[in-house]
Amino acid sequence: xxxxKAELLALAVKKEQYPPEGPPEVAFAGRSNxxxxxxxxxxxxxxxxxxTSGSPGKTQTINFYSINDDAFRIVDLPGYGYAxxxxxxxxxxxxxxxxxxxxxxxxxxxxLLVDIRHDPTAQDLQLYEYLKHYGxxxxxxxxxxxxxxxxxxxxxxxRIRQTLALGEGDTLVCVSxxxxxxxxxxxxxxxxxxx
Ligand SMILES: Nc1nc2c(ncn2[C@@H]2O[C@H](COP(=O)(O)OP(=O)(O)OP(=O)(O)O)[C@@H](O)[C@H]2O)c(=O)[nH]1
Ligand SMILES: [Mg+2]
Numbered sequence: 001x002x003x004x005k006a007e008l009l010a011l012a013v014k015k016e017q018y019p020p021e022g023p024p025e026v027a028f029a030g031r032s033n034x035x036x037x038x039x040x041x042x043x044x045x046x047x048x049x050x051x052t053s054g055s056p057g058k059t060q061t062i063n064f065y066s067i068n069d070d071a072f073r074i075v076d077l078p079g080y081g082y083a084x085x086x087x088x089x090x091x092x093x094x095x096x097x098x099x100x101x102x103x104x105x106x107x108x109x110x111x112l113l114v115d116i117r118h119d120p121t122a123q124d125l126q127l128y129e130y131l132k133h134y135g136x137x138x139x140x141x142x143x144x145x146x147x148x149x150x151x152x153x154x155x156x157x158x159r160i161r162q163t164l165a166l167g168e169g170d171t172l173v174c175v176s177x178x179x180x181x182x183x184x185x186x187x188x189x190x191x192x193x194x195x
Pocket of ligand 1: 033035037038053054055057058060077080143175176177178179
């Protein structure tokens with residue numbers, strides 16, 4: 001599969017702001033700064049489709065993107081785990097994301113993004129368990145693969161698989177937005193869930 005066209009459909013906080021349910025959706029979730037928005041730009045070949053930032057907390061709304069004339073959608077979620085965000089704000093974000101994850105009939109899968117260099121955090125684990133419960137788990141993306149060498153990468157991937165208790169049927173893909181690697185693998189995995 002190739003992404004030939006991508007357009008922003010909606011920025012949403014509340015359900016009323018979601019675009020009507022249509023084609024299947026895949027969402028990107030993970031810690032702030034892990035590279036969700038960068039990944040969207042990488043996959044779509046558009047450098048500034050989604051805004052990215054060196055400081056965490058850039059994406060604050062649920063952003064719906066229509067891909068290939070609405071063959072499917074990619075949904076860029078706000079990140080979690082940003083220490084400087086007040087607890088009240090972070091609870092609001094949690095509810096915002098939960099409302100989407102629980103209520104969206106057309107949501108097929110949530111890709112959990114984790115930084116390849118770090119062991120998944122307690123919040124990553126918590127989200128992953130939650131995704132399992134809702135039948136949305138099974139796709140993990142290790143971002144910033146350019147930050148580690150080949151040998152290190154194997155070790156990191158093994159550790160991440162162990163921490164998240166991934167099984168044979170679960171897919172793990174390594175990507176680098178910087179080096180533009182992993183696109184084909186991830187698109188293949190996405191095609192399997194939205195196809
Ligand atoms: N080296 C490297 N840096 C990356 C990669 N992907 C993202 N980054 C950098 O990581 C930072 C955060 O990227 P974003 O895509 O904005 O992260 P996000 O997950 O959307 O963050 P929030 O919107 O805050 O949740 C930016 O400075 C990116 O340039 C990558 O593959 N390699
Ligand atoms: Mg973002």
